[in-house]
Amino acid sequence: MxxxxxxxxxxxxxxxxxxxxxxxxxxxxxxxxxxxxxxxxxxxxxxxxxxxxxxxxxxxLINTHNHIYSAMARGLAIDGYNPNGFLEILDGLWWNIDRHLTLEQTKQSAIATYIDCIKNGVTTVFDHHASFGSIEGSLFTIADAAKELGVRTCLCYEVSDRDGEDKMKASVKENADFIKYTAGLKDDMTKAMMGLHACFTISDKSFELIRENTPDNVGYHIHVAEGIEDLHDSLKKHGKRIVNRLMDQGILGPKTITAHCIYVNPQEMALLKETDTMVVHNPESNMGNACGCPPTMEIFNRGILTGLGTDGYTNDMFESYKVANVLHKHSLCDAGAAWTEVPAMLFEGNVKIANRYFDxxxxxxxxxxxxxxxxxxxxxxxxxxxxxxxxxxxxxxxxxxxxxxxxxxxxxxxxxxxLFVDEAKAMADCRQQADLLRISINKR
Missing domain, CATH: 2.30.40.10 (Urease, subunit C, domain 1)
Known part of the structure; x- marks a missing residue:
């Protein structure tokens, strides 16, 4: 003992x-x-x-929305990268990184991230992965890193049509294979979800394949209304708002995480509440990408299960707590805002979210x-x-x-x-792979 x-x-x-x-x-x-x-x-x-x-x-502490694959973005210089708006940030930086990631780079990103989590007191991590350069085996690679370092984790791969049908199908398969694998585990350390990118990169046909490969006891992890472009796309192509489309596609429910929810209206909040769908707030990311301040205080006060994540910006949950506290005070021009809501997200909401997956x-x-x-x-x-x-x-x-x-x-x-990892060697290995990634991205 x-x-x-x-x-x-x-x-x-x-x-x-x-x-x-x-x-x-x-x-x-x-x-x-x-x-x-x-x-x-x-x-x-x-x-x-x-x-x-x-x-x-x-x-x-628990982080309910992270991106391990973003670890190697720190200090990364990309030739010609000068984004104007959220979509250009996605395509020029994040999708550019994930299109070039090798399995080894995914592994080193995971090791570095989990080490940082341990050092910051984060013991459970819900991660939303993308590596369209190396899809097959990527979730298993991350899970191996988590097991090696002893971190509790719930993983998924983000399905998207953005790189074509073949990679979309490979992404669904990676999720399905990993879900099946974790269902057979006897410990309570590794869990799985079906990951989705966002509505604006997923067709109705792809949603059908996604549903077919998702067991009833497994939920979805998806970015919702992170940028105004996501809402405009849904209205233009489907004639409905994002949460309504997710409702029609059978995606909402008590085991589904909807990350961000910046551009959602009261009617959509009512659907999230009615279906007992989870929402995860990521304040630093929303501010850093200039996406806007979500109506998180209203979402929380409507009784929707709301948690706090970092979206890959940090592995320090106290940092996310501090930023969320001042963001909503500033946005609402109300010094009394967020005092009770944000700590409840971190210390109660994240716990309830995690316990919908871990036994x-x-x-x-x-x-x-x-x-x-x-x-x-x-x-x-x-x-x-x-x-x-x-x-x-x-x-x-x-x-x-x-x-x-x-x-x-x-x-x-x-x-x-x-105690169980050579940190100096791990960081050296990560730096080496990060430099190879930089070279690959900038190669003409």
Whole structure:
């Protein structure tokens, strides 16, 4: 057994939200007790002790929309790339990268991303992958990296017509093969969804093939109304708004994630609510691509299950929390906005989303929950109480404060040292592949 103690325990359990001098007892991959540090230390003297050194012990964070393949975009210079608008950003940067990615580059992107997640205290990652240069085996390659590093993950491949029918069909097959593979796994570490790019790159014929290859117990992961162009395309080609089209195509439902939802109206929100479809907000991405500020506060307050993602911009969920907090205050000209909604997305919505796929309770420190636990080096300069936890999370913490990360009962990082991977070699391998990608993209 392992005992993580000598710190302030933030449980995210409403029955006991904060234990001032607490500890968490873990047996194999499950939490068995949460309580007073000295008491548990006395009861279990032989348990392997992990000292929080007065810091904060809390559940691992969850990212419900990421893009591992974007890792190698950092610092990438593309000849002639000078985009004017969202569609040119997609085609000139993101689709350009994914058209050139090899399986090895996908692997190194995954390793680098999962390492960064561990370092930032993110223990569960929902990823939305694209590598139209190497489709077959790409999800399995990412899953191998996740298994090697010990990260809990849910994967899908984005189906799109943008590179032709053959690649669209290959993308559907990659999803279908991976869904079948994960259904046979006995652990609770790797799950699958059917990934879709966006309505404006998927025809009705392709939707038919997608549905035929998606089991009833599996949902979809799709970008919805991220850009105004997506809405205009749906209205022009299909005479209906995006969420209505997804409803008609049988895509909405309690296991479906709709990412972004910037250009949705109240009637579409009603459909999302009625079908219990999930929405994931990605504030940095929306701002960075100048796509607009989504009506996320209204979506959330209508009772639609809403989570928080990063869209590949960062692996630090605290960063996404901070940006979402100020974005909606600024957009609504309301200093009172987002105080309760955004932390609820991160600490409650993401947990509920993840638990629609993973069987073990996540995002909480209580008996029977998954042993996904992180320790932050945080000594608050003002009192930390059960009533102001989220304020401390917002203004006092960031990913770099995480010192220890446990996933599924395995300590992957201790006192900021990664235990099961040679980080220097991993980063060197990633840089080498990133340079090869740069050369490939810019080759004339």
């Amino acid at each position: 392992k005992l993580i103690g000598n710190g302030k325990v933030i449980t995210r359990d409403n029955d006991q939200p904060l234990i001032e001098e607490g500890a968490v007892l873990v047996k194999e991959n499950t939490i068995v007790k949460v309580g007073d540090y000295k008491q548990l230390k006395g009861e279990y003297p032989d348990a392997e002790f992990i000292d929080a050194k007065g810091g904060v012990i809390m559940p691992g 073990t309770p996540l995002g909480v420190l209580k008996a029977g929950a998954a042993a996904d636990i992180v320790v932050a080096d945080y000594d608050p300069l003002t009192p930390l109480t059960a009533d102001n936890i989220n304020s401390h999370m917002l203004f006092g913490l960031n990913g770099s404060k995480i010192v220890t990360t446990m996933i599924n009962g395995k300590v992957l990082m201790k006192d900021r040292e990664l």
